[in-house]
Amino acid sequence: MTLAIIGGTGLTSLNGLEIERREMVHTPYGEPSGPITHGVLDGKPIMFLARHGSGHTIPPHRINYRANIWSLKHLKANCVLAVAAVGGIAEGMAPGRLAFPNQIIDYTGGRDHTFFGENLAQVVHIDFTQPYDRALRSLLIESARAAGIEAVDRGTYGATQGPRLETAAEIRRMARDGCAMVGMTGMPEAALARELELPYATCAVVVNWGAGLHGQSEVAMTQIESMLRTGMGQVRRLLTELIPKL
Ligand code: HPA
Numbered sequence: 001m002t003l004a005i006i007g008g009t010g011l012t013s014l015n016g017l018e019i020e021r022r023e024m025v026h027t028p029y030g031e032p033s034g035p036i037t038h039g040v041l042d043g044k045p046i047m048f049l050a051r052h053g054s055g056h057t058i059p060p061h062r063i064n065y066r067a068n069i070w071s072l073k074h075l076k077a078n079c080v081l082a083v084a085a086v087g088g089i090a091e092g093m094a095p096g097r098l099a100f101p102n103q104i105i106d107y108t109g110g111r112d113h114t115f116f117g118e119n120l121a122q123v124v125h126i127d128f129t130q131p132y133d134r135a136l137r138s139l140l141i142e143s144a145r146a147a148g149i150e151a152v153d154r155g156t157y158g159a160t161q162g163p164r165l166e167t168a169a170e171i172r173r174m175a176r177d178g179c180a181m182v183g184m185t186g187m188p189e190a191a192l193a194r195e196l197e198l199p200y201a202t203c204a205v206v207v208n209w210g211a212g213l214h215g216q217s218e219v220a221m222t223q224i225e226s227m228l229r230t231g232m233g234q235v236r237r238l239l240t241e242l243i244p245k246l
Pocket of ligand 1: 087166182183184
């Protein structure tokens with residue numbers, strides 16, 4: 001079982017990863033965000049890809065999601081853990097928390113969002129009722145418990161286009177829609193993984209309250225940066241529990 005980790009903002013490398021090699025994959029869809037790192041983490045082989053590029057230079061709407069997912073499939077990853085910073089919307093989604101979403105609402109637009117758009121022998125509609133892999137989500141929930149990390153075990157991830165943050169009214173609308181958290185990279189990544197039959201789950205790291213919530217007059221980048229550091233430390237501890245279970 002080879003896990004591929006897609007690291008988001010705040011996770012461009014993995015502490016303790018013994019790097020074996022870096023591999024650039026050329027895909028029919030163009031270049032992924034960077035080379036895939038092959039290495040050993042806590043005794044198991046894993047792959048790692050920095051979603052925004054190793055220097056964090058690719059904004060959410062410019063990420064080549066198809067090339068990223070295709071590369072991981074091509075290199076024979078068996079499952080994908082997406083790590084992603086989010087804003088909290090629901091009560092309980094306070095900055096510093098980890099969360100494992102179980103649903104998605106897609107508010108993005110204009111992204112290359114499917115492998116089944118051209119050169120088709122026939123039209124393909126994947127089932128996406130449950131967008132995240134149930135077994136991988138269960139392992140994440142168990143691992144957080146074992147690591148003593150307080151994590152929210154479900155919730156709807158609202159994927160926005162970015163790169164700007166939301167208005168207060170957009171966040172209120174997302175709350176009415178039932179979104180528990182908001183991020184910019186969850187889609188089309190999750191759907192593309194499903195199209196290639198790659199089990200996929202997300203570990204969301206809450207780094208701020210959604211715009212306008214809890215009396216905030218603006219979203220402070222300084223808070224985001226400090227919460228990223230706390231949150232990614234917890235992700236690392238979570239991985240130590242998760243990896244032996246795979
Ligand atoms: N909105 C969208 N994406 C995000 C946020 C947010 O508030 N925080 C981290 N990623």
